[in-house]
Amino acid sequence: MSIEIIKGNFNIEELKGTSEIQSLVETEVYLNTNKEDIENIIWVEGRVEILNTMIIKDKVLVSGAVKYNILYKSIEEEENIYVVEASKDFNEEILIQGIKEGMEANVEANIEFIEHELEENKIQLSSVVNIKSEVEEIKTLEIIEDLEGRQDLEVLRETINYQEVYGRETSFADIGETIKIEDNKAEIEKVIKFYVEGKEIESVVSDDRIIVSGEAIVTMIYLGDNDIYSVKERLPFNHFIEMPGLEEGSKGEVELEVVEAVYEVLEDDLEEMRLIDVSIKIKATGKAYDDTSKDLIVDAYSTKENILLEKEEMNIPERIKDIDHEEELDFDIKINAIDILDINCSHNTLDKRYIDGEIIIEGVLNVDVYYIDRIGREISSYKDHFPYKSNIPYESDSTNFSIDINSKLGDTEYTLRRDSLSLKNNINYEIRLNKDRKFSGIKSIETTGDMIDKSHMPSITIYIVQKGDILWDVARRYNTTTDEILRSNNLEPNYELKVGDKIIIEKNVDLDLQ
Structure with missing residues (x-):
């Protein structure tokens, strides 16, 4: 009698690889003012725009631009604040073995620092850009869900x-x-x-x-x-x-x-x-x-019959635990401001790990403050970064899991004092713990017509359990069922075999294949 195979599909998103590089972006920007007529550079800022990404074999191709905003003050008495906007394109290759066209690349970039040098009538800019890419693939897996007939x-x-x-x-x-x-x-x-x-x-x-x-x-x-x-x-x-x-x-x-x-x-x-x-x-x-x-x-x-199985090795990211956590951040900075024009905060996650019952996340909070100085009543800027560390309790007997973090920064609240500024913010973490689950799924099954001859088997077999044995393997080896072994030995359904157990296996001769 044939076996009716019921198949099903499921879609998973598999992380194919991650990589991070640094790119040095250099350019020069000409100013409308000569060096001797410039009183000071108030700020040189930049932000990264990712213009295009493309995946080819083993590479992510990234095209982007660094957009600069330069503010400086001349020695003129009136209308002496100047703004210069500039842009510099860059192209980079990120190597990730095993990726190919058709996969999905998520690229994030930020500026680690900008150095500038003022020359006669131009300013030289050097930026270090951190570029991180994660490549994922949505895979459709076909598996056998049931066997009937x-x-x-x-x-x-x-x-x-x-x-x-x-x-x-x-x-x-x-x-x-x-x-x-x-x-x-x-x-x-x-x-x-x-x-x-x-x-x-x-x-x-x-x-x-x-x-x-x-x-x-x-x-x-x-x-x-x-x-x-x-x-x-x-x-x-x-x-x-x-x-x-x-x-x-x-x-x-x-x-x-x-x-x-x-x-x-x-x-x-x-x-x-x-x-x-x-x-x-x-x-x-x-x-x-x-x-x-x-x-x-x-x-x-x-x-009753020898059957042929075709198996396929599968690797699925299995979800272990979802954790939501909010981390409060409080910092004080020393500035002498009479008015705050704007505060811009961003954050970077530098490390994540699991140690001794805690998920530990380390990162930096980047802070840009634009303000009016109390003494000179002039526009000024403050830039700095503050390290932070989050210790999130999680008890686990195993460390064999990956930590996937989606974090978002909240709105910045501040309190202005005479010689300092207090900042308060929070990071909202969505933490997903996954482990790679490897197993052999059945791809196809085929009957052979080769019936199992039990006539030469003893009526009762005493089997001594060896290391690594499970009930399924023993039943399969002797062409019986797990239920029959449990029944013959008066064992509970959830009984787990122990090394040295003596298991009674009774011969059950089937006269007809139904």
Whole structure:
């Protein structure tokens, strides 16, 4: 009698590799002022834009640019603040063995430091850019879920806990808005700094889409009426990431990246330069998934017939534990400020490990503060980084797992004192502990017609359990069932064999194959 095979598919996202490199980006920027006419460089800032990524065999090709914002003061008595914007492209190759076209690359980049040197009428810039890439592949695995049609079949199942991935899609949200400067601030004469951040508020999975609610946070520092002002505006938006076939109730993850932000200063009804027309494009990358479990058939045999199995080695990232943790960060910095124009914070995770019942995460908080100095009443900037360490309790008998961290920085709160600034923020961790689960799944099964001859077997066999034996292996070896061995030895269903156990195995001769 034939065996009816019931197959099923499941999708997993497998991490193929990670790598991090440093790139030295150098350029020179010409100024409108000669060196002897420059009083001081107030700041030299930069940010990295990843313009394009491509995967070829064993490599991730990355194209990007470092966008510079330079602010300096001349010795002129009036209108002596100058702004220079510049950009320098770069191209890099990140080597990751085993990757190929069609896989998904996630690339993150940040500037470790910028060095500058002022020459006659130009400034030399050298930036060290950290570029990290993770390459993943969504794989569809076909497995045998059940066998039917024969009463003589014994099957061994294993349960795996994994993340069923439904897909990953990218789309773009376009945001346009006009921001009005308040009447208690001067109109805009010169923009010193303009940047936009994207922040996810909530993401919900609905039918055929992920619904993203977020904010585009617009920050501008400008000159007006011989004074310096700052504007911060939060522009809410909703966006759909279309994923046909997606069902409500699944889980979703979204990453937002501002890929374009331009502005134009316009006159209002009173012909004052108080309107900022902004146009923003945000890249939204969404992944939909469910944390689920599945019973897989990893072995099978017949008590009456020799059958042929084709097995396939599988490696699945199995979910062990999800941990949410919030870490509060408090720092004091020494500045003598009368007014805070803007505070920009970012963070980098440097190390993650498990030791003695704790998950330890180490990183640095990068802090940029733009302020008006109390003594000179001039614009100044402060830059520094602060190390932090998070100790998160987690008891485990094994250390054979990987630590995957998704961390997001909250909004910065501050308290300004006469000679110091107190900063308070928090990092929200989503920690996933996974281990690689390796097993042999059955790919195909075939009958042979070769019946097992039990006539020469003894009526009773006494088997002494050896090291490494499990009940399934013993039953398979003697063409019986685990239930029959348990019944013959008056053992409980969950009994585990011990080395030296004497097991009675009774011969059961089947006259017919049904």
